[in-house]
Amino acid sequence: MKAVKAKITRALPLGCNVEACDNSGAKILRVFGVKGMKTKKGRVAAAGIGDMVLASVVKGRPDMRKQVVFAIIVRQKKEYLRPDGMHVTFEDNAAVVLKDDKGNPKGTLFKGPIAKEAAERWPAISKVASIIL
Secondary structure, eight states, X not given: OOOOOSBOOOOEETTOEEEEOBSSSEEEEEEEEETTOOOOTTOOOEEOTTOEEEEEEEEEOTTTTTOEEEEEEEEOSSOEEOTTSOEEOOSXXXXXXXXXXXXXXXXXXXXXXBOHHHHXXXXXXXXXXXXXX
């Protein structure tokens, strides 16, 4: 896992619902933990593009529902700044469900674009992605 060069605003706090943009069987995920996030006492942790999160499947196939899965945030509505000065924003918040905590995606097809920062940080996701912005 590489470091992200962009100044990414962490816009997805714990408890938010995120759409799953792959064909893993999950439709909506609820974020309840962010891997590697350390905050001040009393502050709610939040995730941004390229972060690995722990999520529970709220809506999806019956065998996937109520499962705890690892996921990577690949799109967020809140704009963030790239080093070249460009502001990037997406239409929705989306995540990719993982098989394990190493970064291997469970699905074989991703709907919609994937942020360049997430693709650089997680090479297994960039191999499957068709559109990288």
